Amino acid sequence: MAENAPSGGEFQRARSAEAKQQRESAILDAAVQLGTTQGIRSVTLTDIADAVGLHKSALLRYFETREQIFLRLTAAGWREWGPAVLTALEGARTPAAVARAFAATLAERPLFCDLLAQAPLNLERNVSLESVRAFKLVTLEQVQAIVGALRHALPALSEAQAIDAVAAATALSGAYWQMATPGAAIEELYRADPRLAHAVVDVEPRVERTLTAMFTGWTAGVA
Amino acid sequence: MAENAPSGGEFQRARSAEAKQQRESAILDAAVQLGTTQGIRSVTLTDIADAVGLHKSALLRYFETREQIFLRLTAAGWREWGPAVLTALEGARTPAAVARAFAATLAERPLFCDLLAQAPLNLERNVSLESVRAFKLVTLEQVQAIVGALRHALPALSEAQAIDAVAAATALSGAYWQMATPGAAIEELYRADPRLAHAVVDVEPRVERTLTAMFTGWTAGVA
Numbered sequence: 001m002a003e004n005a006p007s008g009g010e011f012q013r014a015r016s017a018e019a020k021q022q023r024e025s026a027i028l029d030a031a032v033q034l035g036t037t038q039g040i041r042s043v044t045l046t047d048i049a050d051a052v053g054l055h056k057s058a059l060l061r062y063f064e065t066r067e068q069i070f071l072r073l074t075a076a077g078w079r080e081w082g083p084a085v086l087t088a089l090e091g092a093r094t095p096a097a098v099a100r101a102f103a104a105t106l107a108e109r110p111l112f113c114d115l116l117a118q119a120p121l122n123l124e125r126n127v128s129l130e131s132v133r134a135f136k137l138v139t140l141e142q143v144q145a146i147v148g149a150l151r152h153a154l155p156a157l158s159e160a161q162a163i164d165a166v167a168a169a170t171a172l173s174g175a176y177w178q179m180a181t182p183g184a185a186i187e188e189l190y191r192a193d194p195r196l197a198h199a200v201v202d203v204e205p206r207v208e209r210t211l212t213a214m215f216t217g218w219t220a221g222v223a
Numbered sequence: 224m225a226e227n228a229p230s231g232g233e234f235q236r237a238r239s240a241e242a243k244q245q246r247e248s249a250i251l252d253a254a255v256q257l258g259t260t261q262g263i264r265s266v267t268l269t270d271i272a273d274a275v276g277l278h279k280s281a282l283l284r285y286f287e288t289r290e291q292i293f294l295r296l297t298a299a300g301w302r303e304w305g306p307a308v309l310t311a312l313e314g315a316r317t318p319a320a321v322a323r324a325f326a327a328t329l330a331e332r333p334l335f336c337d338l339l340a341q342a343p344l345n346l347e348r349n350v351s352l353e354s355v356r357a358f359k360l361v362t363l364e365q366v367q368a369i370v371g372a373l374r375h376a377l378p379a380l381s382e383a384q385a386i387d388a389v390a391a392a393t394a395l396s397g398a399y400w401q402m403a404t405p406g407a408a409i410e411e412l413y414r415a416d417p418r419l420a421h422a423v424v425d426v427e428p429r430v431e432r433t434l435t436a437m438f439t440g441w442t443a444g445v446a
Binding site: 041095117118120121122124125129132133136137139140143160161163164167168171172174175176178179182183185186189190193195196198199201206209210212213214215216217218220 | 264318340341343344345347348352355356359360362363366383384386387390391394395397398399401402405406408409412413416418419421422424429432433435436437438439440441443
């Protein structure tokens with residue numbers, strides 16, 4: 001047996017691991033596609049299985065639950081948004097510019113906003129503890145990187161304030177995104193009844209205004 | 224027939240209307256009880272029907288869906304919290320005092336915090352348009368009253384800023400409450416793994432710190 005060539009068994013395992021990973025990626029891609037189109041609340045495990053041409057029971061060999069699929073996408077969302085907000089924060093040196101960096105990068109990512117609101121309410125509730133742990137470690141890593149960049153942009157911020165800021169930016173974007181996408185029938189109702197104009201939420205400007213005030217307060221020396 | 228006595232038919236209708244209202248109240252009370260004990264996400268229509276001794280099909284003569292019951296409770300929550308925050312704002316004249324009034328009155332109402340997060344994600348999605356309209360008109364009335372009190376407390380705030388503030392206070396309290404109550408198994412995980420300490424959310428102080436910064440920024444003259 002040549003030293004660097006895998007044995008037949010190793011080769012099989014490598015092939016099989018690669019096939020498993022490809023299948024997992026196909027499942028996650030289908031969930032992204034369906035979630036982006038219709039909002040993740042209404043995407044079922046059967047919808048995802050149908051989209052990748054698997055039976056539901058076969059899909060459950062790759063993921064624990066529907067919620068685990070979307071929690072994996074939430075982790076992927078943090079890994080993708082984290083570097084994007086770091087880039088947006090480069091050169092931002094005022095409360096308004098920092099607020100804009102957060103609001104713009106979040107509003108550009110509607111599926112991530114949907115997932116941010118769904119994760120604590122639904123996704124973390126129907127998965128194993130190990131899945132929650134893995135998810136939380138990904139968010140921790142990204143939050144730490146963003147907190148570093150934020151304190152570089154606004155040196156008056158304490159670490160605790162920077163953590164509160166990331167929590168507020170993501171929680172508000174998630175909540176307002178849900179309010180802003182109530183479905184076609186309710187959107188029509190809000191537009192048809194002038195008394196309900198207040199119910200129409202424009203996510204990005206509202207998040208930007210709120211975060212600008214918050215960063216201004218902290219840089220003005222609020223303890 | 225005496226002038227001031229209802230006719231037999233009117234009497235029957237009055238009795239029947241009263242009985243209907245009593246039954247509706249009993250259903251809403253049972254939903255409050257179950258939601259407070261176990262969190263509203265896991266309360267089913269069957270749970271509520273069992274608690275009031277009705278069959279599920281009989282319960283559906285009083286309410287459209289499970290979601291309509293909880294949306295009615297969310298409206299009741301706004302009607303109860305509104306006056307409470309107005310009282311708490313009396314005498315509050317600094318950003319910190321105003322932030323404390325919001326954070327304290329919201330954190331004291333865990334079921335309302337649960338409902339605030341659930342309403343846009345789930346409750347407004349499975350009810351008639353008329354139910355959504357009725358709900359939105361209740362929130363509008365309460366938001367207007369709170370905005371008035373808020374601008375009296377902090378006259379530097381514009382109406383738009385005061386509306387943003389009520390939205391932020393309720394959205395953050397709802398989202399953080401969900402994060403703070405992940406269930407016993409996950410709470411244990413967060414406490415057992417020191418890397419996950421960041422996942423433990425203390426709702427009231429975090430909301431208070433964030434709102435203090437926000438009100439400070441707005442009173443410092445952020446446009």
